[in-house]
Amino acid sequence: MSKEVRVRFAPSPTGPLHIGGVRTALYNYLFAKKMGGKFLLRIEDTDQARFVPGAEDYIQESLAWLGISAEESPWKPGENGPYRQSERKESYMQYALNLVEAGHAYYAFDTSEELEAMRERLTAARVVQPQYNSITRTQMKNSLTLPAEEVKERLASGEPYVIRVKIPRKEEVRLNDMIRGWVMVHSSTLDDKVLMKSDGMPTYHLANIVDDHLMGITHVIRGEEWLPSAPLHVLLYKFFGWEDTMPQFAHLPLLLKPNGNGKLSKRDGDKLGFPVFPINWENKETGETAAGFREQGYLQDAFLNFLAFLGWNPGIEREIFSLEELIDAFSIERIGKSGTKFDIEKAKWYNEQYLRSKSNQELALFIIDDAAKEGVEVNQKVAEQAAELTKGRVTFPGDLWKESKFLFVTLNSFDEDIASKKWNSDAVKVLSHYAKALKDFEGTFDAETAKSLLGSSAESEGIKLGKVMQAVRLSVTGSGTGPDLMEVFAILGPQEVAKRIQFALDTLPVLA
RNA sequence: GGUCCGUUCGUCUAGGGGUUAGGACGUAUCCCUUUCACGGAUAAAACACGGGUUCGAUUCCCGUACGGACUACCA
Numbered sequence: 001m002s003k004e005v006r007v008r009f010a011p012s013p014t015g016p017l018h019i020g021g022v023r024t025a026l027y028n029y030l031f032a033k034k035m036g037g038k039f040l041l042r043i044e045d046t047d048q049a050r051f052v053p054g055a056e057d058y059i060q061e062s063l064a065w066l067g068i069s070a071e072e073s074p075w076k077p078g079e080n081g082p083y084r085q086s087e088r089k090e091s092y093m094q095y096a097l098n099l100v101e102a103g104h105a106y107y108a109f110d111t112s113e114e115l116e117a118m119r120e121r122l123t124a125a126r127v128v129q130p131q132y133n134s135i136t137r138t139q140m141k142n143s144l145t146l147p148a149e150e151v152k153e154r155l156a157s158g159e160p161y162v163i164r165v166k167i168p169r170k171e172e173v174r175l176n177d178m179i180r181g182w183v184m185v186h187s188s189t190l191d192d193k194v195l196m197k198s199d200g201m202p203t204y205h206l207a208n209i210v211d212d213h214l215m216g217i218t219h220v221i222r223g224e225e226w227l228p229s230a231p232l233h234v235l236l237y238k239f240f241g242w243e244d245t246m247p248q249f250a251h252l253p254l255l256l257k258p259n260g261n262g263k264l265s266k267r268d269g270d271k272l273g274f275p276v277f278p279i280n281w282e283n284k285e286t287g288e289t290a291a292g293f294r295e296q297g298y299l300q301d302a303f304l305n306f307l308a309f310l311g312w313n314p315g316i317e318r319e320i321f322s323l324e325e326l327i328d329a330f331s332i333e334r335i336g337k338s339g340t341k342f343d344i345e346k347a348k349w350y351n352e353q354y355l356r357s358k359s360n361q362e363l364a365l366f367i368i369d370d371a372a373k374e375g376v377e378v379n380q381k382v383a384e385q386a387a388e389l390t391k392g393r394v395t396f397p398g399d400l401w402k403e404s405k406f407l408f409v410t411l412n413s414f415d416e417d418i419a420s421k422k423w424n425s426d427a428v429k430v431l432s433h434y435a436k437a438l439k440d441f442e443g444t445f446d447a448e449t450a451k452s453l454l455g456s457s458a459e460s461e462g463i464k465l466g467k468v469m470q471a472v473r474l475s476v477t478g479s480g481t482g483p484d485l486m487e488v489f490a491i492l493g494p495q496e497v498a499k500r501i502q503f504a505l506d507t508l509p510v511l512a
Numbered sequence: 513g514g515u516c517c518g519u520u521c522g523u524c525u526a527g528g529g530g531u532u533a534g535g536a537c538g539u540a541u542c543c544c545u546u547u548c549a550c551g552g553a554u555a556a557a558a559c560a561c562g563g564g565u566u567c568g569a570u571u572c573c574c575g576u577a578c579g580g581a582c583u584a585c586c587a
Binding site for chain 1: 513514515516517518519522523524525526527534535536537538545546547548549550551579580581582583584585586587
């Protein structure tokens with residue numbers, strides 16, 4: 001009987017949650033649901049200097065938008081709380097002290113200047129990797145080199161200190177990553193990382209291991225940037241004597257820039273014109289707004305689907321998956337190993353697919369809202385017709401109104417290019433005839449009748465309909481392109497169409 | 513520089529000792545359409561390189577190249 005799967009997403013509130021972070025959260029969530037386990041959220045706010053107000057709310061709102069809900073979180077505490085590391089501050093010191101007592105960690109009193117000097121000295125001596133390790137610590141000010149009495153005095157006097165892990169000199173550290181397989185590192189390449197900072201806060205390494213242990217985390221699914229420090233984490237589990245319950249690791253491939261090299265950054269989005277954040281982020285200091293997928297018009301289910309396929313796939317050819325289907329299909333084994341370049345075109349395609357699958361009733365709401373913003377009142381029924389007419393032509397919900405606006409607003413201008421090419425005497429003849437026929441029309445006016453009426457107008461003038469079609473469109477919509485014209489006429493009704501044609505007839509100068 | 517991770521069409525990927533190396537996005541062409549789009553069809557487009565193992569390697573192994581991450585009292 002295996003124990004319940006428990007995973008966590010552990011963001012730092014240092015700014016807006018990056019899309020890569022959202023994907024990490026999603027994979028954790030999918031895995032938890034798939035395994036019938038629990039997904040927790042823990043805020044890793046141990047760096048007081050980098051704390052950004054509002055970042056936590058941002059995380060909450062972003063995940064809420066996507067429907068990625070945590071069983072336990074700061075906002076929905078369970079029995080493993082608190083869920084903010086700053087609120088767990090008191091507990092970490094004892095664990096660090098236990099490590100000191102067991103000889104796996106030690107106090108260090110070096111100032112940042114002294115550390116800097118050490119690095120410079122080593123660099124000058126052509127040491128390839130200047131770091132605080134099993135060799136260099138013998139020359140620094142710490143509880144390993146200082147007399148016990150002095151250490152005691154320094155501690156008692158309130159002198160600032162840190163607690164560093166004592167990395168063994170010679171040891172193979174192995175871990176079996178669920179995505180990458182066995183990873184082996186020699187301890188001699190690791191350094192004596194700080195566990196407790198001089199401000200009394202733990203570093204990520206300590207807090208993370210202690211909390212994951214305390215919260216019963218069984219699987220750590222996180223970004224690949226953590227892979228280099230994973231051996232340290234394994235060592236810490238061992239030093240604490242928690243090897244038996246050490247979680248399994250899965251290090252996710254990174255999201256890369258669409259072109260060029262490196263990982264995806266905010267700058268890339270700005271430069272290429274797409275968001276890298278789930279929702280808008282207002283930078284309180286600069287007053288700038290970083291664009292979010294939500295505000296750009298990405299549908300949450302489309303975005304989720306797109307995100308899930310960034311580095312993972314179900315192994316079958318279908319690409320449209322609802323959240324439920326994603327949960328059902330998800331497995332860590334099918335996550336790729338290599339970095340994924342971000343492609344906004346694919347995101348757009350997903351959005352189009354989801355948009356088209358939405359009902360007209362739902363889509364009509366977007367049209368009504370956008371119209372209202374411009375002071376135009378649109379009723380549900382016509383908005384639904386407009387949605388049906390235009391949903392195959394758009395990428396974002398906001399495009400619906402742009403594409404159908406002409407249905408609701410009387411136009412006052414015409415595409416000049418089309419007018420100069422197509423507005424000729426033949427067109428005027430046919431349209432004059434058609435306008436009259438429309439004014440006199442009685443009965444049910446649908447696309448069929450609109451078309452046959454137009455056809456007979458052309459015929460009675462002895463003109464081929466195809467030759468004047470664009471002019472007809474121009475006269476009613478002002479544009480040379482758009483959705484099916486006869487459907488447009490049916491929505492507008494004979495009187496409105498006639499009125500518009502008459503306006504065009506009165507306004508546009510006829511070509512020679 | 514060091515450590516670790518990676519490398520199949522431009523991009524996301526499937527596959528896996530013998531395949532016409534499959535799909536999707538994007539691109540191009542055609543069909544549909546009295547427009548544009550949608551939809552349908554077709555096309556161009558990939559196993560980084562060099563060795564080994566093998567009857568046979570894109571697939572396994574080793575190098576090389578290239579890319580990436582990490583290398584803080586940041587996470």
